[in-house]
Amino acid sequence: MPPSVPRATVSPWLTVALLCVGQMMIVLDQNIVNVALPAVQSGLGLSSENLVWVVNAYVVPFGGLLLLAGRLGDLLGRKTVFLTGIALFSAASVLCGVATGETSLIASRFLQGIGGAVASACVLGMVATVFSGRREQAQAIAAYSFASAGGGAVGPLLGGVLTELLSWHWIFFINAPIGAALVLAGLRALPGDRGKGMGKGTDFLGAVLVTGALTLLVYTVVDAERVGWGAARTLLSGALALLLLFAFVVRQATAAEPLLPLRLFRSRSLAAANAVQFLMIAGMFGLLFFGTLYLQRVLKYGSLQAGLGFVPIALVIAAVSLGLSTRLITRFGPRAMLLLGLVLIVGAFVMLSFARVDGVYPVDFLPAGLVMGLGFGLAAPAVMGLGMTAVAPADSGIASGLFNTTQQIGGALGLAVLSAFAGARTNSLTAAGGADAEALAGGYHVAFLAAAGLALTALLVGAALLRTAPAAEADHRSAASSERDASVT
Incomplete structure (x- = not known):
């Protein structure tokens, strides 16, 4: 009996758009909470000791479940797992919004982290397999990179707006209608995949x-x-x-039938790309965290002002990821763009290490932020493309989960290391009699330099281990030549 024919042909770009909206919603929730923490603390009477678990209760299950969720996508079907994760994430968001005490909020955040992991683990694998052509695949991965990076940069702004104009409850409620629309649209628009079945590879x-x-x-x-x-x-x-x-x-x-086949790491591109991403994200978390603290605690910005300070960075990431990066990757190859992006990231962190105590945003933060956005907009799509194109479609789910895992573990470890450096320097300056603002700025300077060191290490690893395959280089040259011929005609 012939297979049934779909009732309608869905644009592959609609598929990419839905997946990227889901990814952005999940990434936003990792950062949107930060600027709302004072309002959450006063609203629910949370102790300072437990306040940090409003953030960590999401991070812990999210980082721990990504590999398992990615493999479940390969076995049960990535569409099924993605939509299940979105539904769970949205329901948990409502529970967070109606929480009346710290126990219920932290428990709901934990459930939200599970849903986020289940949905996010499959997104990159689905995006990377929508198109077979190299150029379209690069564009799709660039869109995913923007959803991840742009969501992180927009999070502080959206959190500040919702908290100041409505209440902290709405940083969670806003996920419900978006999640419901995603599930309804995804049931029709996302391509179905049967998966291998739980009997194979469980x-x-x-x-x-x-x-x-x-x-x-x-x-x-x-x-x-x-x-x-x-x-x-x-x-x-x-x-x-x-x-x-x-x-x-x-x-x-x-x-x-292993959960994570070790044969995947025989691909130098996949292994090296994950190592580079681990180091790059470990440093990048420093921009979002310590950049926000610098604006609020040193320059004395409010939560909304601090959020607005990240808008230009998000715009640059969007412009580069969604437009410029695909053309440059097609013409010069992903390795060259990755290395250029990492050079820019290192330079941006060095610039931030000179941010003054009595500084002003247009001089002390904005230029470095724009350079950072340009660098990340080039590097993120390139490193993901280098890794995912080396993976067979049947393993794209677990590879996607692996990439997301290195992001989360890299971010958590990086932020902990940078916080330790910053805290030690701030305590040292305070003990020496320095003013509070000077001590804080001194700690942030050390954190930014340490982040520059992480990005520099990523640059060295990428230069030493990542190579563009000869066939891929030929494709890049052919595509670039075709573009030149088209422009001439």
């Missing part, structure tokens, strides 16, 4: 090991900022996380 032991390892690792990192890196609890939970991670690797080497 490595339950591997899933338990890696989920436990990553969840405990993220918990250890975020908890260490409060209890200290040398605390017995930090050392014990960190050692246990590494032990579980080692057991997971052993399991993957021996399992008949």
Whole structure:
């Protein structure tokens, strides 16, 4: 019996748009909460000790479940898993908005993190397989990069607007109508895929090991900022996380149907691209976190003003990711654009390390932010393209989950390391009798320099390990030649 014919042909760009909206909504929620924390604390009477868990209760399950969710996408079908995650995320957002105490809010944030992980793990794999042509694929991945980076930059602004004009509850309520529209549109517009089935590749032991390892690792990192890196609890939970991670690797080497096939890492492009992204995101979290603190605590901006300060960065990322990067990647290749982008990111962090205590936004923050947006807009699509094009379509779900995992773990570890550097420098300056603003700025300067070091390491790793395949280079030259011929005619 012949397969049924779809009732209507859906534009592949509509598919990409729906996926990117879902990704942006999820990424927004990781940053939109930051500027609303004072309002949440006063509204619910949260203690300072538990306030941080309004953020961390989302981050811990999100970082821990991405690999498992990515593999479930390969087995059950990425469309099914994505829409399930969006529905769970949206429902949990409503529960966050109606929370009346810290326990209910933190529990709802944990559930929201699960939904975010389930949905986000499949997005890149779906985006990367919508098109078969190299140029269209690069454009689709660039759109995904903008959704991820732009969502992070717009988060502080949207959080400030909703908190000041309405209330903190609306930073969560806004997800409900967007999520509902995504599910309804996605049921019709997203291409269906049957998946391999749970009978093929269901490595339950591997899933338990890696989920436990990553969840405990993220918990250890975020908890260490409060209890200290040398605390017995930090050392014990960190050692246990590494032990579980080692057991997971052993399991993957021996399992008949592993959760994360180690053969994927035989691809130097995939392994190196994930390493570069890990280091790059570890540094980039410094811009969003310490940049916001610099504007609010040193320049004395309000939450709305600080959010507006990131709008030009988001606009540059959008312009570069959605327009310029595809043309440059097609003409010069992804490796060249990745390295150029990382050079710009390093330079931007160095510029931020000179931001003055009595500075002004157009001089001390905006130029570095624009350079950062240009660099990230070039580097993010390039590194994702280098990694995902080396993966077979059947493994795109787990590869997508792997990329998202390196993002989350890189961000959590990077922010913890940068916070430790910043805190040590601020405490040192305070002990020496420095003013509060000077001590804070001095700590941020050290954090920005450390972030520059992470980006520089990513640059060195990318230059040493990433190579554009000869066939891909030929495609780039052919596409560039075709563009030149078309322009002449």
